[in-house]
Amino acid sequence: MTELLIEQIINGIVAGSVYALVAAGMTMIFGVLRAINFAHGEYYMLGTFSAWYVITKLNISYPVAIFLAVIITMGIAVVIGRLVMQRLVTAPFQSGVLATLGLSLILQNLIIITFGGTYKIFPGGWLEPVFFGEISLAWQRIIIVLVTIGVFIALEFLVRRTRMGKAMRAVSQNTACCLVNGIDIERVVLGTFVLGGGLAALSGVLTGPINVTVYGGMGEAITLKTFAVIVMGGMGNVRGTLIAGWILGIAESFVAGFIGLQYRDAVGFVILIGMLMVRPTGFFSVQSRF
Amino acid sequence: MTANSTSLQAPGARVASRTTSRLMGLAILIALLGAPFVLDSYYLHAVIISMIFLLPAHGLNLIVGYMGMLSLAQGAFFGIGSYVSALAAMHFGTPFYVNFILAGMVTGLIALPLGIPALRLRTYSFVMCTLGLVVIGEAVAKNWVSLTRGDMGLSGVPQPVLGFGADPLTVTTITGYYYLYLAVAVLMTGLFYALVTSPAGRSMIAIRDNEIQAEALGIPTWNYKLVVFTISAAFAGFGGSLYAHYLTTVSPLTFQMFYSTTILIIVLGGGAGSIRGVVVGSIVFVAVSEALRISPEYRMVMYGLVLLLLVFWLPSGLTPLIDRGLAMLSGSRK
Numbered sequence: 001m002t003e004l005l006i007e008q009i010i011n012g013i014v015a016g017s018v019y020a021l022v023a024a025g026m027t028m029i030f031g032v033l034r035a036i037n038f039a040h041g042e043y044y045m046l047g048t049f050s051a052w053y054v055i056t057k058l059n060i061s062y063p064v065a066i067f068l069a070v071i072i073t074m075g076i077a078v079v080i081g082r083l084v085m086q087r088l089v090t091a092p093f094q095s096g097v098l099a100t101l102g103l104s105l106i107l108q109n110l111i112i113i114t115f116g117g118t119y120k121i122f123p124g125g126w127l128e129p130v131f132f133g134e135i136s137l138a139w140q141r142i143i144i145v146l147v148t149i150g151v152f153i154a155l156e157f158l159v160r161r162t163r164m165g166k167a168m169r170a171v172s173q174n175t176a177c178c179l180v181n182g183i184d185i186e187r188v189v190l191g192t193f194v195l196g197g198g199l200a201a202l203s204g205v206l207t208g209p210i211n212v213t214v215y216g217g218m219g220e221a222i223t224l225k226t227f228a229v230i231v232m233g234g235m236g237n238v239r240g241t242l243i244a245g246w247i248l249g250i251a252e253s254f255v256a257g258f259i260g261l262q263y264r265d266a267v268g269f270v271i272l273i274g275m276l277m278v279r280p281t282g283f284f285s286v287q288s289r290f
Numbered sequence: 291m292t293a294n295s296t297s298l299q300a301p302g303a304r305v306a307s308r309t310t311s312r313l314m315g316l317a318i319l320i321a322l323l324g325a326p327f328v329l330d331s332y333y334l335h336a337v338i339i340s341m342i343f344l345l346p347a348h349g350l351n352l353i354v355g356y357m358g359m360l361s362l363a364q365g366a367f368f369g370i371g372s373y374v375s376a377l378a379a380m381h382f383g384t385p386f387y388v389n390f391i392l393a394g395m396v397t398g399l400i401a402l403p404l405g406i407p408a409l410r411l412r413t414y415s416f417v418m419c420t421l422g423l424v425v426i427g428e429a430v431a432k433n434w435v436s437l438t439r440g441d442m443g444l445s446g447v448p449q450p451v452l453g454f455g456a457d458p459l460t461v462t463t464i465t466g467y468y469y470l471y472l473a474v475a476v477l478m479t480g481l482f483y484a485l486v487t488s489p490a491g492r493s494m495i496a497i498r499d500n501e502i503q504a505e506a507l508g509i510p511t512w513n514y515k516l517v518v519f520t521i522s523a524a525f526a527g528f529g530g531s532l533y534a535h536y537l538t539t540v541s542p543l544t545f546q547m548f549y550s551t552t553i554l555i556i557v558l559g560g561g562a563g564s565i566r567g568v569v570v571g572s573i574v575f576v577a578v579s580e581a582l583r584i585s586p587e588y589r590m591v592m593y594g595l596v597l598l599l600l601v602f603w604l605p606s607g608l609t610p611l612i613d614r615g616l617a618m619l620s621g622s623r624k
Binding site: 091113231262276 | 411413414417421425432433547551558588593595596597602
């Protein structure tokens with residue numbers, strides 16, 4: 001029984017790390033842009049698809065594919081950031097919802113049109129198990145958790161200690177003052193957006209070998225779960241996002257293990273609606289962001 | 291801005307344009323009545339689908355255009371309405387208009403308790419919450435197998451039966467569907483017009499324009515929001531009923547984002563807060579893409595581009611273009 005419990009918690013932390021990596025970008029974009037990115041899961045999908053493409057069609061090894069996928073996705077994010085996201089700086093909230101919803105439709109369906117709507121198998125990854133007493137764990141899962149922790153330490157450093165991070169915090173607090181102080185808001189928005197897209201892509205490539213299937217609609221489900229994570233973590237709060245991701249992951253894994261697999265995907269939304277009702281500021285933030 | 295440009299127009303021009311728009315409306319109605327004599331059945335099918343989507347679009351228009359909120363839950367209520375209507379027809383053999391009214395009423399009754407917590411949220415939280423309702427609706431439709439038969443869905447939903455008795459009139463031909471649904475669409479559009487031009491409709495507009503001021507003027511804003519949410523869900527339920535009896539199958543696929551997105555595109559693309567805009571929107575965005583046999587993927591890409599276009603270049607949708615066209619027509623008449 002205890003082993004089962006520990007296994008569920010570990011699976012939850014692995015799944016939660018994946019959510020947290022995607023959510024980190026979304027929460028930072030919300031911070032600087034005051035816009036929920038409804039297309040954020042699509043960058044996760046683009047990352048997985050680019051890796052799948054370079055591995056199966058160009059015979060590139062998995063470690064190199066990780067870098068290529070992140071770079072390809074960031075390249076797409078630069079174009080979208082310049083064309084769409086930068087224009088949203090002064091736009092009302094409906095514009096943000098509609099524009100990102102539109103982007104999500106375009107990206108998702110262009111991928112389906114280009115590569116077909118069928119499920120594809122993701123090759124590669126480090127799937128050899130490691131044994132800790134009774135519990136076995138694939139290397140890939142350990143790597144996901146370690147990479148996530150590393151990324152969050154780096155993000156914390158970026159936000160707290162660097163000029164870019166200072167500018168990001170300034171933009172999220174008061175855009176008018178940024179203009180007065182000569183902070184280039186559009187550049188900060190673009191930088192944050194591209195970084196967020198890259199993290200979502202990284203998350204996609206790293207989970208590819210575990211999820212095995214690759215398909216055009218895979219980003220949508222992740223977007224929906226990410227909402228629960230960013231609301232729990234407190235919108236714009238990077239540190240809270242990691243803990244919130246783990247909470248969601250563990251909750252899902254418990255529901256899947258003890259109640260029923262078919263209810264797993266509803267957990268995120270029950271948490272989301274509950275949080276919005278009871279504590280919309282999230283667990284870790286004091287100030288309401290809406 | 292729009293209000294200014296209208297008030298700047300000469301009074302004569304406005305009267306002329308109103309006559310023109312009435313004449314245009316009449317002409318469109320006559321064209322729609324005569325359509326089955328001209329169009330082949332595939333094009334009639336396209337128009338029928340757009341008339342089905344018109345009803346949930348009216349409902350969403352009430353939320354977006356008259357209350358100023360953005361909801362993605364319309365597809366969920368559309369799905370609930372289709373299940374209610376299908377189940378009533380299959381289990382009790384009730385005639386079409388009973389199923390139709392029941393679908394709207396039950397959907398509204400389901401929406402009412404959902405609206406109480408949801409409407410306390412603002413902007414993004416409300417949008418995310420309405421999206422959550424779609425996901426939960428899909429989970430219920432998939433997992434409540436004893437009622438909904440899960441992923442298999444319900445097939446063999448009866449075609450619309452008009453009237454009771456041993457040998458009631460049943461709609462089976464595409465032309466029959468066309469006239470029945472046209473009658474329903476015209477009736478519901480008339481009801482919607484009566485609603486938004488009533489004092490209640492003006493109160494809604496007041497809430498959209500300035501909620502605090504509306505509250506200060508003694509408009510019970512909370513009650514209005516709840517009633518609007520319920521009515522808009524009921525409209526979606528009515529549409530779902532039409533959909534179930536037309537396709538004769540119902541499945542959890544109705545809860546896919548495709549439906550919510552299509553309804554959203556009709557309203558925003560046509561022009562939120564404008565009845566003629568939404569009617570034109572349902573024809574342009576549903577009937578035309580249906581008639582051109584555009585595959586769902588290409589249609590979604592097109593919808594995505596339309597959304598971007600709307601956000602950055604055409605914030606009021608097609609309505610200003612329609613009005614300009616009408617103004618030109620009335621100008622040439624003078």
